Amino acid sequence: MDYTKLPNYEAAVGKYTDAVANGADEKEQQKLFAQTMEVMGTEIVEKLADQTNEKINSLMSSRSSEVMSAEETKFFNEITSGVGNVEKTLPLEIINQVFDELTYAHPLLDIINFQDMGLRTKAITSDGIYNGGTAVWGTFAGDIQGKLNQNFGEHDFSQNKLTAFTVIPKDALDYSYDWLKTFIILQLSESIAVALEAALVNGDGNNKPVGLIKDATVVNGTTTYGDKTVSADLSPLAALENSQDVSRQAAKILAPIMKKMSVSEKGVPLNIAGQAKILVNPQDYYNFTAMFLYLNANGVWVDILPFNIAVVQSMAVPVGKGIVFVANRYNAYRGKMTMQEFDQTLALEDLQLYTTKSFYWGKPKDNNASALVTIAAVPKG
Numbered sequence: 001m002d003y004t005k006l007p008n009y010e011a012a013v014g015k016y017t018d019a020v021a022n023g024a025d026e027k028e029q030q031k032l033f034a035q036t037m038e039v040m041g042t043e044i045v046e047k048l049a050d051q052t053n054e055k056i057n058s059l060m061s062s063r064s065s066e067v068m069s070a071e072e073t074k075f076f077n078e079i080t081s082g083v084g085n086v087e088k089t090l091p092l093e094i095i096n097q098v099f100d101e102l103t104y105a106h107p108l109l110d111i112i113n114f115q116d117m118g119l120r121t122k123a124i125t126s127d128g129i130y131n132g133g134t135a136v137w138g139t140f141a142g143d144i145q146g147k148l149n150q151n152f153g154e155h156d157f158s159q160n161k162l163t164a165f166t167v168i169p170k171d172a173l174d175y176s177y178d179w180l181k182t183f184i185i186l187q188l189s190e191s192i193a194v195a196l197e198a199a200l201v202n203g204d205g206n207n208k209p210v211g212l213i214k215d216a217t218v219v220n221g222t223t224t225y226g227d228k229t230v231s232a233d234l235s236p237l238a239a240l241e242n243s244q245d246v247s248r249q250a251a252k253i254l255a256p257i258m259k260k261m262s263v264s265e266k267g268v269p270l271n272i273a274g275q276a277k278i279l280v281n282p283q284d285y286y287n288f289t290a291m292f293l294y295l296n297a298n299g300v301w302v303d304i305l306p307f308n309i310a311v312v313q314s315m316a317v318p319v320g321k322g323i324v325f326v327a328n329r330y331n332a333y334r335g336k337m338t339m340q341e342f343d344q345t346l347a348l349e350d351l352q353l354y355t356t357k358s359f360y361w362g363k364p365k366d367n368n369a370s371a372l373v374t375i376a377a378v379p380k381g
Contacts, residue, residue, distance in 0.1 A: 209362030
């Protein structure tokens with residue numbers, strides 16, 4: 001069973017990501033996210049009900065992890081005991097496996113490298129050693145003349161709380177811990193991935209990460225950020241019939257963007273080779289990539305998208321738009337993750353419901369890390 005391809009769940013995810021991308025009211029976003037998690041839980045249970053115990057165990061064992069640690073065993077003893085609803089911190093092994101799993105269907109989360117802060121919810125960032133300082137040559141007995149003006153920043157993300165729902169059929173509590181662990185990881189990873197990817201693309205910085213589509217310029221202590229202006233329009237490429245003509249024209253259009261991303265806002269040259277990506281909505285992916293394909297004499301399809309830019313799909317990107325960005329120029333941190341028994345039913349029956357809380361902070365290193373482009377004309381109405 002591919003949990004990311006459940007039909008009702010896919011539709012619910014689409015509604016939620018559209019709401020985030022269109023700047024819907026925060027309460028509306030929360031409502032749609034809760035509905036998305038409820039739909040996923042309902043469909044999972046319906047699918048499991050159609051399978052025998054043998055098939056269920058086979059499904060889970062195929063993705064089982066190594067032998068559980070003592071900390072993990074203790075954790076599962078506590079959540080299956082049915083005693084109290086004390087908040088429990090998930091073992092680091094489970095958190096790491098959640099992140100390994102969520103990158104499977106959400107490639108952006110594999111590209112953005114989150115640093116683990118453990119129990120801390122404060123991130124320390126620096127602007128690099130090149131902020132006006134340099135090493136200086138001199139005589140052996142001479143004065144030390146070089147000075148590295150490296151600026152550090154501290155970012156408290158204790159308010160950047162992401163709450164997700166983990167839905168466990170009560171019957172599942174009778175299965176082995178390996179089974180239960182895999183079930184929790186699969187569902188938890190997907191619920192986090194949906195909200196986190198939306199924030200990495202469209203987050204406005206208000207108790208959430210600052211997205212790649214946002215203008216990251218700080219003005220008078222700004223904490224909420226608006227969208228970038230469009231830097232280039234690639235939609236006219238669709239009118240060209242020859243893929244090599246498309247590639248040449250695209251190179252001319254994208255060259256100024258690549259040049260800007262190759263220099264930090266403080267004027268420091270950067271090597272971005274192999275790091276350039278373009279995020280596009282799945283609805284645009286095939287039409288966009290098809291423009292840069294041609295069949296060579298050996299019968300092999302060749303991709304001639306200029307500057308070795310890799311195309312990445314994300315439902316969080318608005319249809320008709322693309323986000324060109326440098327993968328290693330986004331600061332991302334994750335803090336602790338906790339789980340607590342949830343005392344409401346969300347209209348689901350015979351389920352044990354839990355809430356999980358996790359903390360994240362992220363922001364482009366500067367405003368040169370990404371650029372917004374138009375890749376297709378969007379029909380009106």
